[in-house]
Amino acid sequence: MRFTISQIAAAIGMEAEGDLDLTILRATEPADAGPGDLALAMSPKYAEALGQGKARAALLWPGADWQEMGLKAAILVPRPRLAMAGLTAMLDPGQGVEPGIHPSAVIDPSAVIGADVRIGPLSVVGARARIGDGAVIGPHCVIGMDAVLGQGAWLREMVSIGARVTIGDRFIAQPGARIGGDGFSFVTPEVSGAENARKTLGDQGEAKAQAWTRIHSLGSVEIGDDVEVGANCTVDNGTIRNTRIGDGSKLDNLVHVGHNTRVGRDCLLCGQTGVSGSVQIGNNVVLGGQTGVVDNIFIGDGVISGGGTKILSNVPAGRVIMGYPGVKMETHTEIYKAQRRLPRLMRDLDALKKAVFKPGSSD
Amino acid sequence: MRFTISQIAAAIGMEAEGDLDLTILRATEPADAGPGDLALAMSPKYAEALGQGKARAALLWPGADWQEMGLKAAILVPRPRLAMAGLTAMLDPGQGVEPGIHPSAVIDPSAVIGADVRIGPLSVVGARARIGDGAVIGPHCVIGMDAVLGQGAWLREMVSIGARVTIGDRFIAQPGARIGGDGFSFVTPEVSGAENARKTLGDQGEAKAQAWTRIHSLGSVEIGDDVEVGANCTVDNGTIRNTRIGDGSKLDNLVHVGHNTRVGRDCLLCGQTGVSGSVQIGNNVVLGGQTGVVDNIFIGDGVISGGGTKILSNVPAGRVIMGYPGVKMETHTEIYKAQRRLPRLMRDLDALKKAVFKPGSSD
Amino acid sequence: MRFTISQIAAAIGMEAEGDLDLTILRATEPADAGPGDLALAMSPKYAEALGQGKARAALLWPGADWQEMGLKAAILVPRPRLAMAGLTAMLDPGQGVEPGIHPSAVIDPSAVIGADVRIGPLSVVGARARIGDGAVIGPHCVIGMDAVLGQGAWLREMVSIGARVTIGDRFIAQPGARIGGDGFSFVTPEVSGAENARKTLGDQGEAKAQAWTRIHSLGSVEIGDDVEVGANCTVDNGTIRNTRIGDGSKLDNLVHVGHNTRVGRDCLLCGQTGVSGSVQIGNNVVLGGQTGVVDNIFIGDGVISGGGTKILSNVPAGRVIMGYPGVKMETHTEIYKAQRRLPRLMRDLDALKKAVFKPGSSD
Numbered sequence A, B, C: 001m002r003f004t005i006s007q008i009a010a011a012i013g014m015e016a017e018g019d020l021d022l023t024i025l026r027a028t029e030p031a032d033a034g035p036g037d038l039a040l041a042m043s044p045k046y047a048e049a050l051g052q053g054k055a056r057a058a059l060l061w062p063g064a065d066w067q068e069m070g071l072k073a074a075i076l077v078p079r080p081r082l083a084m085a086g087l088t089a090m091l092d093p094g095q096g097v098e099p100g101i102h103p104s105a106v107i108d109p110s111a112v113i114g115a116d117v118r119i120g121p122l123s124v125v126g127a128r129a130r131i132g133d134g135a136v137i138g139p140h141c142v143i144g145m146d147a148v149l150g151q152g153a154w155l156r157e158m159v160s161i162g163a164r165v166t167i168g169d170r171f172i173a174q175p176g177a178r179i180g181g182d183g184f185s186f187v188t189p190e191v192s193g194a195e196n197a198r199k200t201l202g203d204q205g206e207a208k209a210q211a212w213t214r215i216h217s218l219g220s221v222e223i224g225d226d227v228e229v230g231a232n233c234t235v236d237n238g239t240i241r242n243t244r245i246g247d248g249s250k251l252d253n254l255v256h257v258g259h260n261t262r263v264g265r266d267c268l269l270c271g272q273t274g275v276s277g278s279v280q281i282g283n284n285v286v287l288g289g290q291t292g293v294v295d296n297i298f299i300g301d302g303v304i305s306g307g308g309t310k311i312l313s314n315v316p317a318g319r320v321i322m323g324y325p326g327v328k329m330e331t332h333t334e335i336y337k338a339q340r341r342l343p344r345l346m347r348d349l350d351a352l353k354k355a356v357f358k359p360g361s362s363d
Helices: A005-012 A044-052 A080-091 A193-200 A329-356 B005-012 B044-052 B080-091 B193-200 B329-356 C005-012 C044-052 C080-091 C193-200 C329-356
Strands: A016-018 A026-028 A037-041 A057-060 A073-076 A178-181 A221-223 A234-236 A243-245 A320-322 B016-018 B026-028 B037-041 B057-060 B073-076 B178-181 B221-223 B234-236 B243-245 B320-322 C016-018 C026-028 C037-041 C057-060 C073-076 C178-181 C221-223 C234-236 C243-245 C320-322
Touching: A005 A016, A005 A073, A005 A080, A026 A080, A037 A044, A037 A080, A057 A080, A178 A221, A221 A234, A234 A243, A320 A329, A329 B329, A329 C329, B005 B016, B005 B073, B005 B080, B026 B080, B037 B044, B037 B080, B057 B080, B178 B221, B221 B234, B234 B243, B320 B329, B329 C329, C005 C016, C005 C073, C005 C080, C026 C080, C037 C044, C037 C080, C057 C080, C178 C221, C221 C234, C234 C243, C320 C329
Parallel strands: A026 A037, A037 A057, A057 A073, A178 A234, A221 A243, B026 B037, B037 B057, B057 B073, B178 B234, B221 B243, C026 C037, C037 C057, C057 C073, C178 C234, C221 C243
Antiparallel strands: A016 A073, B016 B073, C016 C073
């Protein structure tokens, strides 16, 4: 499918210059661009690469002299990644799920399927599940009984949505995402060593070896509007109340959210982040890749954690943290610098000891 | 389904007080409770919330004056989470897998299916696989050839069990769990840089760049009774001997257990924990979320690791550890406190140096 | 299936001694070996165990006196794991995917299926997808539209390959691997707190709370020859250019590779390693388990990281690193030793302060 420069400009909400009727087929990196491509060169550092390609149209940085570059048309964009959002949404060729419900899908007769829903081969929809209008469900998905999926959902292949999960509009799930597995919740008949060690910060006490008894999840998962979940990520059911993901929050691949946890709105949980059970996360929180969060704490609005941070205690709103355990970014930087100087410090201290506690004095 | 207070008391092994024939439909948090609900208020801190709801029956802390609170019936529980285990098992509404074998399932004629087995839509059971009595297999599962699944198994959707895996009774698997993938085992024709670096703790030596040759897994996975594995977790086949998970052990979501590793009985491996190959883990071990364990070490009985611990060497029985690398909890706390004081220590040392090595002296 | 000692010797490229026509059925650990087994005892430390078993043939260490041990035949191997590669490839009993295309598979009529391809029950192959000769596709796989899978691929169950992904020859995928999920890429209309914090290393500035807009992935994934990907691992589509995995590289279970990232040839990414987007990884790189790599950096050829390393900046070729943040292995060891000495150092410093700044002097 081809788009004109003016259609593209409209999609990204910017003004185009030059030949607005020029059509393009796809977007490419500047050096790879052919005459039918739109080159993406939104910073002066790509100017040279642009010259190596054959683009006749480009997205460029503000102030770029596109005519000088031999282009026929250009759109100047002050915030490149924002322009990318509109552009890529327009050009996305999708995954090819056909209209209608594939004959191999297994749909319970009591399920309520909205208008214009697409369901791919071999997907399963359980009893009384409700699928909102315009949803696209890829092949090999399972929607559990009594689950609710809002309008305009887009599920890739092999997504599972457990029984009683409720999800808002415009939900996106990447392959293998698991919403509504049971929470990881076990208890021993008597106080366990792990319970003692938590209380004493390290002493197991006299606890004896015991088997674990399972606490079932009676709660489910409740997901707001405009949420996206990554490939093979997992969001567990709550024990009594529901686990919750707020409107607009996005979970990356292999992210884990434990039972009872509540994630606020417009949060980003980056790749392989793990949030334990019963955590309260505010709004607009960004957790960097491989962040870990212990159970039963709160993380305030607007908190940002660097990659690999292990959050072991409450974090007040607005704080930027890093490290294991996670501390304020500037504290982390200070500690880290001091660590690098430690070996020299050891030598300095030895020299001082020699100078102060002279031979014969106690060391 | 409704239960009487006396049925509930029996399920959790406690005595009830008041109107034992009162029926309840579900359990809720105290403030949300309606007149048909059982409020969960097992600590005095929930007393106020209880007053905000409309519960007529509740689980309460020992010594609570339920009549004073206006309740008709109560069960006093000294160990709340243990009571939750019995209660939630009783009230669990399940995932709705229908009795019998769904006609869309693909069952090899040589497979042996026990009595009262349920198999959901589109599941696959391979040649000569044996499924024990009373097993419930959700939709979209794959049970490999010659695999053995004990009695009373409960598999959620999209679980895969590889060929020749053997699993005991009452196995539970959350969505997307993978038992019996091949181990990650590769070798270069000549000694590799990685091998040298391990031996020398950092020096790759003269090793040249080489391609990796695959070592296939001839072993399988052997799982005991009463084991649960989390969503999207992975347990790999052994190379020659089997990888083993002992009776009563529980793996959380996204946990990885490498080839040849042996996990003892009644262990908990929390979310995103990764155990490399050929590790020997004792009984009653608890590994906190995102723990990592290097290959070829042993971890003694009753070891507990805090969240994010990276275990790089053998750990004796009973130890509580934390950190990267994992050290005794009290050592970790001591090191951590000292780290926090490091920047001040640097300043103190500078002052000392000035005082001791006066201007003109060597620094 | 039985093999003669001479067939086994040929498979591992070594010379056999003794009765070359002796047949064996399987390989076992020395103590478990029956008379029809090949005992694996490639180091003198297994000599005793060999005596406990009933093996008549064994793989032994160079110089071993097999006749003295009562064996009928032996193969002496100087590099045991390399011998294991050839041996296990020969003895692997596989997962039992039947020849041909299972009638329950859903194959788009426009898909191009090569010669001698096996496709298991309930797998889906999309429009115009091309499957190379000799590929074995397990049950419950999804191959997206326009995807290309080379010759001799071996896919376990529940593998998903997104639309337009291209993969070379001899690809191996463990259960639940996801190739070609969409990249995790979001942008706010105005500069976000996370952008500010990155620039200033910790200060969010005045950024206001905003919702995230999605950047779609127009690129796909391009995988070379001889690549293996582990169970439940995820490799994301690129935004414009393709994400790439080079020839001969191997990804372990639960590994994540972000959008646009390029992994070179013959790399090993061990269990639960996470690589963010737009990372450039060289050839022959080995990342230990749970390594994390921040976005937009490069990692040179031959770099090795220890388990749990968090790589936060560029790493030059050939370096061996460890820690959080990852530093040269010897620096890490030095820092770690100094940390262990920190509590004592604090006490030494206090003693020095007392000695130097005597009572009455300023502290």
